[in-house]
Amino acid sequence: MKAIVRVEQLQKSFGGHVAVNGVSFSIDAGEVFGLLGPNGAGKTTIVRMLTTLLRPDGGRALICGYDTCRQAGRVRQCIGYVPQALSADGTLTGYENMLIFAKLLGLKGVERERRINDMLHFMQLDDAAGRLVRNYSGGMVRRLEISQAVLHYPRVLFLDEPTVGLDPVARKGVWEKLEELRHTYRMAILLTTHYMEEADTVCNRVGILNHGEMVATGTPLELKEKMGDPAASMDDVFTHYTGNQLDTEGGSYRELRQVRRTSRRLG
Ligand SMILES: Nc1ncnc2c1ncn2[C@@H]1O[C@H](COP(=O)(O)OP(=O)(O)OP(=O)(O)O)[C@@H](O)[C@H]1O
Ligand SMILES: [Mg+2]
Incomplete structure (x- = not known):
């Protein structure tokens, strides 16, 4: 099968730091x-290069066959992007946020209304559409941000830490919607995550x-099998390849950082 995202020898340095x-x-x-x-491994930098926001120093990336540098406009038409930072406006309603994105995409009239309403319904946000986003739960904000990013039914969706700071129920809600997008629209989805359970449950394949x-x-299964221990988990795989101990429950720096980031996100 022809790959829809092809990344070849991508290279990026900041100052002297690779x-x-x-x-x-x-x-x-x-x-x-x-x-x-781990933090600082280069995940967001890769996502920013693939979404045409950052120019690689070397190598290349093709999305739907288009080069992210030479054909950036084409690439932008076939991708959706939910960044790590907040991308919805808390002072507007869910519907108003969607309207801004729809206008940016050049959608008009009846078609615009139909797409906005379809996607709000798909993401189970129809009842909340008229409420200010600052009163949404974290899971609802994330689902709204995803709705904005897929209004044009992109072939590839990029999500940078889509479930950070969400409780398990909200996370599951986001996972279910991503699975439906993948299944219904055959979207390719690239997500970054620190949650190994998410990698195991949601991802068909992972890269560490x-x-x-x-x-x-x-695949998560292949990587676990390579460990040679039938009981190996994705946590074990991660630790094996990165040497990093995953933070455990109870006030780790990573948790604190995630909670802070979420509270900043939600305002
Ligand atoms: N604009 C920038 N200027 C200078 N250095 C940068 C810039 N963006 C990223 N870096 C550095 O590049 C490295 C990779 O950062 P990146 O944000 O891609 O990591 P990440 O894997 O997304 O981490 P996290 O899990 O914390 O989000 C880090 O050392 C970071 O400090
Ligand atoms: Mg990052």
């Missing part, structure tokens, strides 16, 4: 690919980054 070092991978249509790695290098790729 953030992404010769990374290659590909994603097929209808596939969810998870990019894993460490210090800017892709140190492993495969």
Whole structure:
């Protein structure tokens, strides 16, 4: 099958610091690919290069066959992007946020209304559409941000830490919607995550980054089997390839950072 995302030897440095070092991978249509790695591994930098927001120093990335540097406009038409930071306006209603995105996409009249209402319904936000977003729960905000990003039914959707700071029920709600998008529209989805359970449950394949290098790729099952221990978990896989101990429950820095980030996001 022809890959819809093809990344070849991507390279990016900031000053003297190599953030992404010769990374290659590909994603097929209808596939969810998870990019894993410790803080600072280069996940967001890769996403920003693939979404045309950052120019690579070397290598190339093709999305739907278009080069992210030479054909950036074409690439933008076939992707959706939910960034790590908040992308919905809390002072507007859900519907108003959707309207802004629809106008940016050049949608008009009856078609615009239909797409907005269809997507709000798909994401189970119809009842909340008239309420200010600052009164939404974290899960609702995330579902709204995803709705905005897919109004034009992109072939590829990029999500940078889509479930950070969400409670387990809200996370599951986001996962279910991503699975429906993948299944219904055959979207390819690239997400970054720190949650190994999410990688295991949601992703068809994952890539593990460490210090800017892709140190492993495969299905969660393949990577676990490679460990040679039938009881191996994705946590074990992550620790094996990155040398990083995952933070445990109870007030770790990562949790604090995530909670802070979420409270900042929600305002
Ligand atoms: N604009 C920038 N200027 C300078 N350095 C940067 C910039 N963006 C990223 N970096 C550096 O590049 C490295 C990779 O950062 P990146 O944000 O891609 O990591 P990440 O894997 O997304 O981490 P996190 O899990 O914390 O989100 C880090 O060392 C970071 O400090
Ligand atoms: Mg990041």
